[in-house]
Amino acid sequence: MTEVLPLVTVAIVGRPNVGKSTLFNRLVGKRLALVDDMPGVTRDRREGEGHLGDLTFRIVDTAGLEDAAGGSLEARMRAQTEAAITASDVVLFMIDVRAGVTADDERFAALTRKTGRPVILLANKAEGKIGATAAAEAYSLGLGDPLPISSEHGEGLGDLYDALVPFFPEPGDEDEEPEDGPDAPLRIAVVGRPNAGKSTLVNRLVGDERMLTGPEAGITRDSVSVDLEWRGHRIRLVDTAGLRKKARVVEKLEKLSVADAIRAIKFAEVVVLLLDATIPFEKQDLSIADLVAREGRALVIGLNKWDLIEERGPALAAARERLDRLLPQVKGCELTAMAGETGEGVDRLMASVVRAHEVWNRRVSTAALNRWLEDAISRHPPPAVAGKRIKLRYATQAKARPPSFVVFGTRTNELPTSYTRYLVNGLRESFDLPGAPIRVAFRSAENPYDKKK
Structure with a gap:
């Protein structure tokens, strides 16, 4: 060795x-x-x-x-x-x-x-x-x-x-649990616009005033990590600075804070995006969610300050409709109404985090994947380009975290984006992958007779 x-x-x-x-x-x-x-x-x-x-x-x-x-x-x-x-x-x-x-x-x-x-x-x-x-x-x-x-x-x-x-070896005593094994802590980043209640939520989960909170926006500057346990799950929770629109970030210190928050997203497994339930799905909320999806992290959305909402039923239904319409790239994403100040719905939020993490790690067998692909093609064949049919032959899952697939065929570089969306939606529905950012890459198989010609 x-x-x-x-x-x-x-x-x-x-x-x-x-x-x-x-x-x-x-x-x-x-x-x-x-x-x-x-x-x-x-x-x-x-x-x-x-x-x-x-x-x-x-x-x-x-x-x-x-x-x-x-x-x-x-x-x-x-x-x-x-x-x-x-x-x-x-x-x-x-x-x-x-x-x-x-x-x-x-x-x-x-x-x-x-x-x-x-x-x-x-x-x-x-x-x-x-x-x-x-x-x-x-x-x-x-x-x-x-x-x-x-x-x-x-x-x-x-x-x-x-x-x-x-x-990397685990520092310290050899008897300590390895951080990269199945018992490693679940890494969660809590993000959102300034004053969305991120630090309040972290304090509620820790059970202590670990983070400085207040009505002023932008109190948190550094990304601060805390360890806790929730129902047998080891958690490493990172509180981050509020993310404002890029054009409004002019001071050097805030730029460093924003960079630190984005770094926390990149190294998280699950990202909890907190929205202010009184003004949800602002443009900046959507930009943050899109960043999380592009980074391939599991996303959970918390509708915070739910205690301030009176017409709760219609408000929750409207939020779910807007989520699916405005963020189709994470369709079926976990959405939980909660209030960090009172603790209402916090346990439901954490249960959503655990479920999202399980989906993010999910693997699909190659046999099941190719049965699905054959059925998907029979129901909706790839379109012909310049009179020539695009053929998709087989598929395999390249990796999980997030679920990533490779589809092999001919002329795959000419496949339209709409057909890729069709396959992604089919994967999400057929293999129960709600909310996960799904990656599908295409690779053209070589024709062994081309060189002979």
């Missing part, structure tokens, strides 16, 4: 100009590595202390892997990179999804596999729908499930955190 180092060593490798130094700078929190569009800027191994959530590690930026021989500069750079891989505890193998999987990616993926080091495959530059779909091509490298990320924009770091956690 590899000797346990004081700090886990993580090496970032890949061919030139895929974004390794950009990720390195983001993880160390400083612009230590030069970044430029010109390939080959990084030549030496550069080390720093990386931080991701509560993880601290030694991060190594490496020169781009190039196919070179002899005593050339490129060959010496490659030797430095290979040495970094050998000395690491885990390797982050990065590709550029915009460029697709290249021959160099395939060659160096094989080289990395031969070292025997654990590998996490990062599909970089995967901003937006196109990038996330293109990431599915990386399965051909044989390095496991690709993690779509954006080093430049900081997207996908929550998934990278989850992938890295198993490689």
Whole structure:
């Protein structure tokens, strides 16, 4: 077994100009590595202390892997990179999804596999729908499930955190429960607009005036974490600063507070979005919910200050209708009426959190998935494009947290967005995935006769 180092060593490798130094700078929190569009800027191994959530590690930026021989500069750079891989505890193998999987990616993926080091495959530059779909091509490298990320924009770091956690030993006594096992605490972030009652809710759950509260908006500035237990579930709860519209955030301190709240969302498993029941579903509420969905976190909505509502029945029905209409990307999301000040509905809110977490972790068998796909296609076949039929052959679940699926077929890049929505809605209804942000990527199967032609 590899000797346990004081700090886990993580090496970032890949061919030139895929974004390794950009990720390195983001993880160390400083612009230590030069970044430029010109390939080959990084030549030496550069080390720093990386931080991701509560993880601290030694991060190594490496020169781009190039196919070179002899005593050339490129060959010496490659030797430095290979040495970094050998000395690491885990390797982050990065590709550029915009460029697709290249021959160099395939060659160096094989080289990395031969070292025997654990590998996490990062599909970089995967901003937006196109990038996330293109990431599915990386399965051909044989390095496991690709993690779509954006080093430049900081997207996908929550998934990278989850992938890295198993490689970190638990500090302290060996008898302590591991934080990455089935008994690890459920990570919950409480978010919302200023004065939505976030700190009041946290205090109610903790049973103490742990957070400073008051009628003034914006009292909370830092994201503060507290541990508690609820009905046998270990909880790590993070109270965050109120999130206002971006145009209104001008002071440096508030900008830092907002960045801290967004970071808490990225590292949470379930996000509780608190709405003021007297003025619910403001534009900013919808923006926050959309951010949570894009980050792939489980979402639960709490209608807070419910004690101020008189016509409760009609108000709750109207809220549920607006939720499904305004946030179709999390259709069926848990909605709970509650009041943090009095404690009304708080237990129901936590029960919703536990249910949402279970859905977020749900897996579907490949056999059941392909029976569903066959039925979905028979009821509503994919449309023809330029007179040619799009064929969907089979599907598999790539991962959970959130439920993510890959559908294989021909001409899948021409599939319209409306048909993707049809498949997502079908998955949600057929496999009981209410509220979960569902990811569906498409991959075109190669035609073995093309080359012969």
